[in-house]
Amino acid sequence: MNWLTRLIExxxxxxxxxxxxxxxxxxxxxxxxxxxxxxxxRSAMVCPRCDQHLRISAAERAGxxxxxxxxxxxxxxxxxxxxxxxxxxxYKDRLKEADKKAGEGDSVRNYLAHIQGTLISASIxxxxxxxxxxGSVAGEKIVLGMERALRRQCPYLLVCxxxxxxxxxxxxxxxxxxxxxxxxxxxxxxxxxFVCLLTDPTMGGVSxxxxxxxxxxxxxxxxxxxxxxxxxxxxxxxxxxPEGFQRAEFLLEHGLIDAVxxxxxxxxxxxxxxxxxxxxxxxxxH
Amino acid sequence: MAFTYLEFERxxxxxxxxxxxxxxxxxxxTIDIAEEVEKLSKKRDRLIEQIYRNATRHQISQLxxxxxxxxxxxxxxxxxxxxxxxxxxxxxxxxxxxxxGPARFGEHTVMIVGQxxxxxxxxxxxxxxxxxxPEGYRKALRLFHMAERFGMPVMTFIDTAGAWPGIDxxxxxxSEAIARNLMELAVLKVPVMCTVIGEGGSGGALALGxxxxxxxxxxxxxxxxxxxxxxxxxxxxxxxxEQAAEALKSTVKDLQExxxxxxVIPEPKQGAHRDLExxxxxxxxxLHPALxxxxxxxxxxxxxxxxxxxxxxGVFQQHS
Ligand SMILES: [Zn+2]
Numbered sequence: 001m002n003w004l005t006r007l008i009e010x011x012x013x014x015x016x017x018x019x020x021x022x023x024x025x026x027x028x029x030x031x032x033x034x035x036x037x038x039x040x041x042r043s044a045m046v047c048p049r050c051d052q053h054l055r056i057s058a059a060e061r062a063g064x065x066x067x068x069x070x071x072x073x074x075x076x077x078x079x080x081x082x083x084x085x086x087x088x089x090x091y092k093d094r095l096k097e098a099d100k101k102a103g104e105g106d107s108v109r110n111y112l113a114h115i116q117g118t119l120i121s122a123s124i125x126x127x128x129x130x131x132x133x134x135g136s137v138a139g140e141k142i143v144l145g146m147e148r149a150l151r152r153q154c155p156y157l158l159v160c161x162x163x164x165x166x167x168x169x170x171x172x173x174x175x176x177x178x179x180x181x182x183x184x185x186x187x188x189x190x191x192x193x194f195v196c197l198l199t200d201p202t203m204g205g206v207s208x209x210x211x212x213x214x215x216x217x218x219x220x221x222x223x224x225x226x227x228x229x230x231x232x233x234x235x236x237x238x239x240x241x242p243e244g245f246q247r248a249e250f251l252l253e254h255g256l257i258d259a260v261x262x263x264x265x266x267x268x269x270x271x272x273x274x275x276x277x278x279x280x281x282x283x284x285x286h
Numbered sequence: 287m288a289f290t291y292l293e294f295e296r297x298x299x300x301x302x303x304x305x306x307x308x309x310x311x312x313x314x315x316t317i318d319i320a321e322e323v324e325k326l327s328k329k330r331d332r333l334i335e336q337i338y339r340n341a342t343r344h345q346i347s348q349l350x351x352x353x354x355x356x357x358x359x360x361x362x363x364x365x366x367x368x369x370x371x372x373x374x375x376x377x378x379x380x381x382x383x384x385x386x387g388p389a390r391f392g393e394h395t396v397m398i399v400g401q402x403x404x405x406x407x408x409x410x411x412x413x414x415x416x417x418x419x420p421e422g423y424r425k426a427l428r429l430f431h432m433a434e435r436f437g438m439p440v441m442t443f444i445d446t447a448g449a450w451p452g453i454d455x456x457x458x459x460x461s462e463a464i465a466r467n468l469m470e471l472a473v474l475k476v477p478v479m480c481t482v483i484g485e486g487g488s489g490g491a492l493a494l495g496x497x498x499x500x501x502x503x504x505x506x507x508x509x510x511x512x513x514x515x516x517x518x519x520x521x522x523x524x525x526x527x528e529q530a531a532e533a534l535k536s537t538v539k540d541l542q543e544x545x546x547x548x549x550v551i552p553e554p555k556q557g558a559h560r561d562l563e564x565x566x567x568x569x570x571x572x573l574h575p576a577l578x579x580x581x582x583x584x585x586x587x588x589x590x591x592x593x594x595x596x597x598x599x600g601v602f603q604q605h606s
Contacts, residue, residue: 078603082544083535087520104605136600143597165488165510167520170534171546174510175599177489178496181465182472182596205510208449208464208489227460227489228451232515236451246456256459 028052030222044263053220053263055200057102058109058124061159065267066122070113074144075105077137083170091168094130102128106137107162110145112152116271118278121149122157125199125206132162134206135169139176142210146183146194155193155274160211164204177209184213193277195270198225198248198257216273217257218266219248225257289560290353294337294345298556301330334555341505343540344531347513349505351447351485354559356566357416358385358400358443358483364566365573366391366398372432374425378458381422382413383450384494386429388438392574394581397433399426399494400443403484416485417450420463423493427467430474439477439577442494447512449490464493471496472596477580477588479573481551482506483558486536498592499576500546502538503569504553508546509536546599549576 024037030052040047044064045054062070085091098106107129111122123145125132142158149156165173187194196214198207200223208227211217219225226246234241244250248260261269291299305326308319341349349355362369366389374380386399401418404410426442433440449460471478478497486495486508495508502508513531514524521530541547551572558565580588 076605078605080601080603082601083533085533087516087530087533136602140600140602167511167516167534170510170536171508171541171544172599172601174488174492174508175546177465177492178468178472179596179599181468182496182593184469185473205489207461208493209468210465212459212462212465213469225461226456227449227464228456232451233453233456237453239453241453245453254457254459256462 026054028054046263051221051262053200053222055127055161057128058126058159059103061124061199062109062111062113062122064263065159065270066111066113066115067117070111072105072109073112073148074110074141077106077140078104079106079135079137079169081168082172083168085168085170087168094168098129102126105129106141107132107134107166108138108141108145110141110148112148115157115267115274118271118274119152119154120157120274121145121152121154122159124159125161127161127201130166132160132206133164133166133173134162134176134180135166135173136176138166139173139179142180143183146187146192149192149194150186150190153190153192155195155277156187157195157197157270158210158214159197159199160202160206161199162202162204162206162211164206174205177205180210181213184210193274195273195277197261197266197270199223201225203227203229215277216259218259218261218269219251219257220263221248221260223248225251292345292348292352294341294348298330298333298337301326301333305330331555338505338555338557342528342532343535343537344513344528346505346537347507347509347531349557349559350507352557352559355484356558356562357405358402358445360562361443361483361566361569362389362398364563365570366396369398372429375421375428377421377424379419379421381419381425383416383418383446384422384426386426388433391441391577394577395438396577397429397438397440398443399429399440400483401446401491401494403445414450416446417448418446418490418493419450419452419455420458420460423449423463423467426494427463427470430467430470430478434475437476439479439580440474440497441573441577442478442480442497444480444482444486444491444494444508445484446487446490447485448487449493464489467493468496472592473589475585475589477577477583478592479576479580481569481573482508483569487512496596498580498588498595499548501549501551501572501576502541502547503551503558503565504538505557506538507536508541509534 025034028047031050033049045056081091194214196217198219202225251257369389370387372387385402401416403416404413479499480495480497482502513527516530517526518524554561554564
């Protein structure tokens with residue numbers, strides 16, 4: 001395998017690194033077209049041929065969504081192997097590998113940023129970090145992101161990309177669903193707008209908690225979003241899954257999300273939406 | 287009723303059969319036989335002690351879903367009076383996997399909501415094996431809100447392999463239904479006590495599991511994923527369920543160490559599945575005083591403590 005095929009086979013490897021060499025080719029997993037990386041970056045890593053939304057890192061997402069000058073926050077939190085968990089590999093080793101592959105800071109990255117001038121607190125899942133799985137650190141960072149929104153009196157944006165709870169933290173990870181969901185009540189109480197952007201994939205414990213509690217929930221085209229994995233459902237019910245099952249468009253059709261928004265239009269969409277949610281044309285406390 | 291015995295319970299079953307056989311022979315009353323029965327009974331007691339107290343995590347996980355284990359509705363008449371089951375989510379269906387309604391617990395009216403597995407095939411189908419659909423979680427939420435309106439403390443009883451992984455469940459918003467319960471239970475303006483009485487299976491269990499107190503019966507588990515499911519993903523083979531059960535550390539003892547549960551409800555020596563009435567009495571002995579304590583708590587304190595409890599879950603490091 002030469003360097004080019006290696007990169008084509010795992011585009012994630014280059015997409016998350018900052019020193020991406022110019023002029024690298026990436027194969028679109030939608031239409032199989034080989035695309036020029038620079039061209040893809042200009043279209044927010046959406047295939048210009050077939051509109052496939054390629055998976056991107058949290059850092060790239062931040063770059064596409066936010067105005068220049070955004071800052072990362074809460075970078076000092078690290079996972080602990082409380083249970084001394086070992087499957088085929090040790091959890092400790094998986095963490096080390098993930099740190100190398102996706103950068104330290106675990107599966108959620110927090111930002112203080114602006115979207116077309118509107119200040120927001122944001123948490124973005126890093127899927128490359130152990131499949132974006134939610135353990136104690138991810139749960140804490142989401143809560144910290146919400147608390148920052150409360151302090152700053154600004155909207156909170158959560159961008160999801162996660163396979164679900166982190167099994168290696170067992171019950172501590174399951175309980176993060178309760179912890180993050182509970183915190184949403186405080187956003188409600190203080191009328192802090194909370195917007196969820198669900199991207200490919202948003203599954204399991206993340207889907208069945210904070211991801212579905214936004215005032216407005218939007219999703220990227222084609223994103224796989226659901227509680228149970230399609231394979232598990234297939235095995236359980238033993239019948240064929242419907243066309244487009246658990247895709248963003250399917251959820252929209254079933255009334256489960258507010259809108260499907262193309263990545264290239266998300267900045268403008270969010271800017272307008274946050275304008276609506278913070279306008280308060282009628283002052284309830286006259 | 288004919289008992290079912292798990293592999294590791296077999297030695298007890300065999301000894302019991304032997305004792306019974308001897309007792310039958312002993313009807314013509316020879317002292318020798320009576321002595322032998324006495325001896326074997328003592329041996330059986332020691333065996334029971336040994337087997338259940340030293341059960342491995344995998345064995346406890348099997349006990350938590352033992353076919354003879356009492357289900358929520360078995361406990362209702364033993365713990366509560368005047369239970370009135372209320373049906374439906376007022377929108378789509380009545381989910382048989384979740385049962386709920388007002389009842390009297392001692393002198394207090396409470397709202398009880400729990401998962402119900404079925405005993406025979408017909409009931410299993412009616413209850414969908416205790417795996418709730420979104421409609422079930424929405425029915426539960428409707429009852430939680432009613433409880434709040436009328437000042438009824440909520441008592442939930444958890445016993446599920448997980449929320450139903452089906453096409454219809456996804457179409458009706460399984461994720462949304464679970465998420466909403468987690469959020470609303472966190473601020474419900476009445477005491478909420480949650481008790482695991484069997485299998486605490488992942489998000490589907492947690493959707494009835496957010497409250498002021500979490501109790502677990504001795505031979506139950508509460509887990510992010512079943513040992514089999516975990517083995518299938520991390521070992522890529524369900525046959526590694528025993529290793530997965532050990533790694534997941536989801537027994538009462540483990541969760542106590544992680545400070546995730548308040549009190550362990552003891553069970554009869556051979557488990558709740560061999561003595562329902564004693565199990566119910568032991569459960570009441572824990573739940574009743576706990577309720578009395580929560581009823582004394584002013585609402586702001588109750589909610590503040592619940593919020594802090596949820597806020598503080600998790601273990602991590604601060605890296606400088
Ligand atoms: Zn394409």
